[in-house]
Amino acid sequence: MKPLAGPSSSVAGVVESPGKCEQCGATTRLGEAVCLRCLLKEGLEAEGEASAEVFESVLGEANVPDTHWRLGNYEILDEIGRGGMGVIYRARQRHSRRIVAVKRVLTYQADSHETLARFRREAAAAASLDHPNILPIYEVSESQDGLAFFSMKLATGGSLRTVASALRGKARECVELMAKVARAIEYAHAHGILHRDLQPGNILLDGRGEPLVGDFGLAKWLDEESDLTQTLTTFGTPGYIAPEQAEGAHFSPAADIYSLGAILFNLLAGRTPFVGANALSVIRQAAATPAPKLRAFAPSLGRDLETIVARCLERDPKARYHTAGALAEDLERWLEGRPIIARPVRAPSRVWRWSRRNPIVAGAFSASLLLALAVVWLLREQFNARTTRALEKSIALLPFEYLSDDKANAYLADGIQEEILTRLSKIADLKVISRTSTQHYKSSPKNLPEIAKQLGVAYILEGSVQESGDAIRVNVQLINAQSDSHLWAEKFDRKLSDIFPVETEIATKIADTLQAKLTGHEQRAIAAHPTEDPEAYRLYLQGRHLWGQRTDTGLLKAIDYFNRALSLDPNYARAYAGIADCYITLPAFSKLNPAECRQKAKLAASRALEIDSDLADAHVSLGVLLMNDGKVAEARNEFLRAMQFDPNYANAPHWYALRVLVPLGQFDEAIAQLKRALELDPLSPPFNANLGMGYTMARRYPEAIAQLRKTVELNPAFSYGHGALGYALDASGQFDQAIPEMEKAYELSRDFHVLGLLGHAYALRGNREKAFQLLKQLQDLEQQSSDWNYGLALIYLALGDKNEALNRLEESYRSGEVGFTLNIKVDPMLDPLRGDPRFENLANQIVPPASR
């Protein structure tokens, strides 16, 4: 659906209508189908209404229970309540017959990826905690239709909110409860989890009245990968929320301690320390004024208890108890009648301005609506122990230096480094960074720890290669990047014909040092010799070098080198794989016939696999080609095998995502795979851009735009990055911002693909003349190469000529362009055509409905 008048109307959800209602003739619809006027008039019908009881009773008569009423191993019994994000049910676990509570995301909210991801985080965080006063999570799972849910202990005693009035006047019981809660929070903090939304409703009680802290829904889990942590939507419940939290200060255990104090205050005094008309006013007061004294509301309580509570409620986080454990101890001392540690605050408290900036400016809505205080927050610099554990078996190989004078043979250094890399890459137990991310670094840089952090690795291999006559000297050293200390260094003097065992030995030694476990298969794969002919090897390396440069002459020359290598060694599988790669890439960079190129690529890839069925790159090539032919299941297989044979081969997850998962609409997995590729090749501009593209196709525009802005910032001269950003902005209706990006992309590369995008954006913004100009420009180009027809289709579509757009898309398919057309079923730009039988027919030809 294309927005009518630009982004603002689409944000408010107003788009163009398909036609008149058959009954009343109105043209305004809710969504695309239902007539708004008819629905509204229904409210005037005299026929009567149904009350809730009547409605539910009749509803229950229909024997069409929801199939997902059984969630995983659980039979849903009834609904207990609704939380901020999800519904909580009482359920029975199938095998054990145990009655539990099950919480899941409400289906109509399931579209929100943030909601789902937040939900999963909640579950994962809580499930790792094991403490008598923390609500145990039993199982985290997903139902058949992909809805996440988790099961937990059913707390039958209500919550502190429901029992608060019954506890009034029973100070000892309140303190006992809170001491246990504080101990539980201490435990959670020790495990790196903050609760951040402690309030009476979250402290449940079991059948015996034991407190169980639950709903770690806003628990912050310091996740090195979490891009959700960029926008932190929090909010806790006013009255219990620490004042510094609202200002976006560093979240710390102190915030939870404040909340504990506020809860205790509430239990003892019958009201929260601060009350106000709305959340804003409460927080403002909490920030600006000292907390009231407990005994102003409950005079019979002793001074000690007042002091303990006051210390929790200090505005300065550093003035509170340093740990939840310290709070628990003081509470326990009070229970035992011993003197407490906390000292009363001298009155008057110093006026402490904890914020120099203007305090909260805008208003807030009542928190009972669970509206979010959105704070933009970047957590890049925070790592914790969990992160470092994962890094131990990770390595990046920096470019090897070529030390001889004759620089014409410098490709040898690259080649040998790549061979070592290829071997290491096959080890599943290691994380090995791809060449594209390391290749622009110097061979012996000064700032190793910094580089290692950028790449996400613990170890670095540096090396150099020297030739003299027949002999080759290879020097390598393995470095622990974080401590910048050398673990070992080795030197090898060999002839080129004997170089493979050297590469194997280096790889094996690295694997040993990093304590990576190797399977038998991996050991054999590492030891394999790609070819016995040194000359063929040299030719191969030169071919690879040229392929990496991606120019049309370069690619054709590369093919030539590979062929020459093959004439020397006809069983050189990798050379065939290299040819396949070249032919796959050529259409985008030249005017060769795409269909012919694909044919040749397929032949070469198949041949490669005949000789060596383990070649990951050949599998990937074949996968791409099969998908182009619409053979979905076979393509998928090729990719899966590639990832199996070479777990660190970044291209595999990358192409799998772009060429299979995205076109099929399997976005969650696609994005996971794109992230995996990025993990292995973090600095790769195309990988970064394609993650953004993945988000765009998944219509996760805010994430797409954030990722692409990052890409463009890191690689300002990368044309595709700007183009992809423009694409995302266009798809989300922000044409004013899209156009400059697309112009920039075109300026950088003069790539005709961008013209199609530009025409699309201009047309939708309303500059039809400019769009027509671009149309003509594109037509005049008489390009017959990849995606040219797609570009034309886009412009026609944006100008409103659906028929011509369809013509172009069909032509695109007929002429063998595949590129963007593969995304026909998911591409947001093609939405206006959806539903048209001709379009649907074409779509099913390009991406045949899968028979999984």
Next chain:
Amino acid sequence: MKSEAAAGAPAEPRVFATTRWSLILSAAGLGADEQKGREALAELCRTYWRPIFLFVSRHGYSVPEAQDLTQDFFVMILESNWLTQADEHRGRFRSFLLKSIQNFLSHADERNRAVKRGGRIEFVSWDEWLAEAPSQVSVSAGTFDSLPPQHLFDLRWAATVVEHALQRLREECEGKGRLRLFETLSGHLTSERGDLSYASLAAGLGIAETIVKKQLHNLRQRYRWLLRDEVAQTVQDPADIDDEIRHLCAVLAKTD
């Protein structure tokens, strides 16, 4: 039979239920009730933000500007003594809100908006609001540009009322484990009897046609109740409900 009896049963009397708008009006400026009033007001604002946003956008502001203004407007409503300043005959929430935003916008340029976008904390999470309740209204081409802003406001208001009622209906069905039923039948709430293929609906659900008819009838009736309840929340006097619905229908008629 039970169904007939149920259909003929009187709807819940509305007189005793305090609607949000009447609560807000009566509570303005009155101590303890003020809190309830403010909460009710916030709840209403949260439901009806889209008409405001659309109205502001229609005046030519860019998305970020429109978001800022909308946010400022809501802040103003909730923070200030907006309610107590209103005159006695406050009419309906919709018209009052419209007057207020008109007034607000006319002073927008004069107002000192010293705080730049980047530096402040946002109290409205647009992504979350948009994600929580995705909404789309399709109008005939050119409507957005040709309709006067206040009609556009009413149109979007009408859509919100209906959407909210449908959403509640959906939740009620889901709560009883009948989401599938809702999803299958909800598109036919207004269909003429003759047009419906009960047979195919029945086949899809795996139940008899007679049951389909009964369930659809039930859903319709409940939907009506919910729709009228939605409208009721925004008027003072239950007698105004019909009139308000008619007004909104009339606005929709103008868009064709």
